[in-house]
């Protein structure tokens with residue numbers, strides 16, 4: 431009887447653990463398979479031996495991938511701007527065309543001169559690339575953003591189409607690939623130890639979605655680094671702020687992750703805003719947020735802007751009209 435009970439229990443476990451279909455919406459999230467790429471540049475999949483998204487990547491492997499990417503591409507510079515309490519390097523990449531990278535010191539000093547507002551500086555703007563920076567994974571358990579950083583950096587390093595080459599010629603991209611490596615690794619080690627299927631589970635009640643306290647959101651001392659930009663107590667915020675001042679990008683984007691039942695938030699944020707901020711701080715994020723919304727809706731994501739929820743609407747023109755109308759509120 432006991433043997434039969436174990437057999438039935440074993441059978442049940444087998445069926446339960448294999449009950450989920452392999453849901454991979456490759457059409458929706460494919461990484462531009464038709465893109466012309468430089469085969470000499472190692473992709474995340476070649477290096478890590480799995481598809482991005484199939485597993486979370488330990489920080490040491492993320493670091494190793496970016497070193498290899500930089501060594502194999504004239505478009506990517508690898509740099510460490512600090513160290514966490516647990517000794518992990520804080521890394522940023524500088525990505526641009528090979529020609530710009532060779533001349534990066536000169537381009538950077540012209541950019542800084544221009545930002546000082548000197549008359550001579552204004553003339554220097556002609557032909558200057560725009561500076562944009564991206565930061566990822568400040569909340570360690572929003573771990574998909576550093577996975578995305580690997581794909582973005584790879585795409586910029588390897589793509590050979592006209593559009594990418596044009597972007598690289600006209601811009602310098604600075605990528606802070608993971609602001610909070612200690613929190614990220616705390617989450618990733620925990621997740622891997624809880625995961626029971628070969629694939630990520632799509633069952634919300636699965637233990638792999640029930641991260642306990644203190645979780646990976648915070649740094650080594652369980653401090654939320656996204657609350658440290660003013661006080662600058664921790665090496666993660668201090669290091670990034672010092673590095674940021676060396677580049678002063680025109681646009682900075684900070685990537686987070688939402689829960690699967692939440693809407694994707696994008697600029698503009700809710701009011702009231704600090705009245706002392708220049709108008710550009712209101713209009714710039716609104717302009718970028720509209721474009722982001724457009725792209726998210728085109729892949730059927732539900733987005734959140736300001737305080738208003740935008741649901742999926744079939745007609746794209748109607749959506750854009752609604753977005754503009756709401757942004758005026």
Ligand SMILES: [Zn+2]
Nearest residue numbers: 569572686687
């Ligand atoms: Zn976050």
